[in-house]
Amino acid sequence: MTDQLQGLAGELADDYVHGRWRPEATEDHRARILSAQASTAGGLDGLAAGGVLTAASIEQMLRPHPELGSWRLAPVLRAYPDGSPEAQALVRDLLDAIAVTGFPLLPPRPLRYIEAPAPYDGSAPSVFLGGGITGCPDWQRRAVLQLDAIGSPAVALNPRRASFPLGQPDATREQTTWEYHHLRLADVILFWFCAEAVQPIALYELGAHAARGTRLAVGTHPGYPRRRDVLEQLRLARPEVSVHDSLHATVRAAAALLPATPTTRT
Incomplete structure (x- = not known):
C-alpha cells in the first residue's frame, strides 16, 4: 500500500503541476474543507508540517456523491492511511495547494x-x-x-x-x-x-x-x-x-x- 499511495499521489501531483488536472467543483470544495480540517487538527506543530489528515475527515471527504467514482482524489485518499510518511506529506501538500489556487489573483x-x-x-x-x-x-x-x-x-x-x-x-x-x-x-x-x-x-x-x-x-x-x-x-x-x-x-x-x-x- 505504501508504494500504491506514492504512485497515485505522485501521478496526480504531476498532473496538477503541469495543468493537466483540476478537481471538479464538488471534489474541489471538499478538498478545501479537508485541507482546513487537517490544519486545524494538527495545531501549530501540525500546520508547520503540512497538517494532519484524520480517518474521520477522509471519510467525510469520501461520503456518497453521484460523481465520486470519477474523482481522482478518491483512490489517493483511500490509500492514504497505509502510505509512507513521505507519500502522505505529498498528499497534504497537494490538498493545501488546491485550497489556495482558486484565488483569482493567481495565474493558472x-x-x-x-x-x-x-x-x-x-x-x-x-x-x-x-x-x-x-x-x-x-x-x-x-x-x-x-x-x-x-x-x-x-x-x-x-x-x-x-x-x-x-x-x-x-x-x-x-x-x-x-x-x-x-x-x-x-x-x-x-x-x-x-x-x-x-x-x-x-x-x-x-x-x-x-x-x-x-x-x-x-x-x-x-x-x-x-x-x-x-x-x-x-x-x-x-x-x-x-x-x-x-x-x-x-x-x-x-x-x-x-x-x-x-x-x-x-
Whole structure:
C-alpha cells in the first residue's frame, strides 16, 4: 500500500503541476474543507508540517456523491492511511495547494511552472529549485505545491525533468546549460539538500551563487551529511542567510525574498 499511495499521489501531483488536472467543483470544495480540517487538527506543530489528515475527515471527504467514482482524489485518499510518511506529506501538500489556487489573483499553474529544458523568458518573479536530483526524493514537486499553498505567484524553475533522455548524446550538455542560464536568470534560488545524498554539484552551485550575492533561501534536512559544512560556509560568506531545517520553512523564505514588481530580463 505504501508504494500504491506514492504512485497515485505522485501521478496526480504531476498532473496538477503541469495543468493537466483540476478537481471538479464538488471534489474541489471538499478538498478545501479537508485541507482546513487537517490544519486545524494538527495545531501549530501540525500546520508547520503540512497538517494532519484524520480517518474521520477522509471519510467525510469520501461520503456518497453521484460523481465520486470519477474523482481522482478518491483512490489517493483511500490509500492514504497505509502510505509512507513521505507519500502522505505529498498528499497534504497537494490538498493545501488546491485550497489556495482558486484565488483569482493567481495565474493558472501552467503559467507559473517551467521544467527543463523549456526556457523561461517571462518577467514574473521566479524561483529556481536548486538542490539534489539524483538519489533524492522529488522534493521539487513538493516545493511547487507549497508555493501554491502560500499563495505565491512565483514562477517555479525546475531542473528535474519528468524523464531524462539518458540515451541522448547531448542531453547532459543541454541540461547543464539550462541550469547555468536559469540559475543566473532567477530572482531567488531555493537550495534544499535532502538527507539521502551529498549532492556535490548543488554544493558547488550554492558556493558560486553565495559569492555572487544572489538572493538565497537555503535549507537542509536535519540528517543531511554535510549540513554542518553548509552552516559554516554560509556563516562566513553570507551571514544574513539562514539555513532552515524543513522544506516548508525554506519555501516560505524563498517567497519572502521575491521582488514585488516584474523583472527586466537581459
